[in-house]
Amino acid sequence: MIDVLEIETCNELVARFETVIKSPRPSKSGQYFTGVDLGTACIVLAVLDEEGQPVAGAYRYADVVRDGMVVDYIGAVTIVRELKEEIESKLQTELRYAAAAIPPGTDALDSGAIKNVVQSAGFELTNLLDEPTAANQVLDIQNGAVVDIGGGTTGISIIKDGEVIKVADEATGGTHLTLVTAGAYKMSIPEAELFKRDVAHHQELLVTLKPVVEKIATIILEQVAGYEVDGLYLVGGTTCLTGIEGIIEKKTGIPTFKPINPMFVTPLGIALSC
Ligand code: ATP
Incomplete structure (x- = not known):
């Protein structure tokens, strides 16, 4: 069974994060964990205070990572640095510590690149964990x-x-x-990508996209067969x-x-592990 309390806790954290992206609030102790x-599709920075509460955040749609691999290193560093500076100017402080995550199974391939992006953007890297472990922190x-x-891919x-x-x-x-x-x-394809992301088109699109979504559901079913899976948690x-x-x-x-916003679960989990 899916635990209703855990769902509420997750959604509360995500909702608070959405609020502080618009209106950051400085941490009382002056400590920040990113x-x-x-x-x-998107690069997200989530900033928490020492109690694990969201205090600020920023994100940008970008095309610098594909399937977990950094394909535009300079672009990735530039965006992370700009998002960091944007938050720093709002909080009037320097963000020093950050954690990051890698897709499961890619550590040998790309953990170095992701680590270097975060460090080159001016952070001290405190932790590098895999994405599902990060999501499960939340x-x-x-x-x-x-x-x-x-x-x-679907992981x-x-x-x-x-x-x-x-x-x-x-x-x-x-x-x-x-x-x-x-x-x-x-x-x-670029037009279709933007059309698909627009929530105003989702209702009509769902009819067209249903067979592919059902294919994804079949893949999920094959992978969970034989395991005790009480619920599927989408991110x-x-x-x-x-x-x-x-x-x-x-x-x-x-x-x-x-x-409520599946794009923000993993970044919040990464910040919690910082
Ligand atoms: P992978 O490593 O499998 O490529 P990722 O975890 O790095 O994935 P995400 O950024 O989580 O990728 O997801 C990218 C996908 O999400 C893109 O196909 C993009 O079109 C889709 N996407 C982003 N926002 C929306 C939206 N609002 N509606 C529908 N699809 C969206």
């Missing part, structure tokens, strides 16, 4: 699966007694939804699609929870 999330799942539907991480015991990354994600949108609406950019959770829940038959 989570840097380098995503395919979700606090005991037995379930974190389903991270990103751009190129399924099975959690048993609070620990990640299996990760799988399957090559279907938001990029496929963009391609289907481009075909259905006769748009270029990642693609899960911003309004109504995606209903299709996944119906197809898998597993209770499915989507936070």
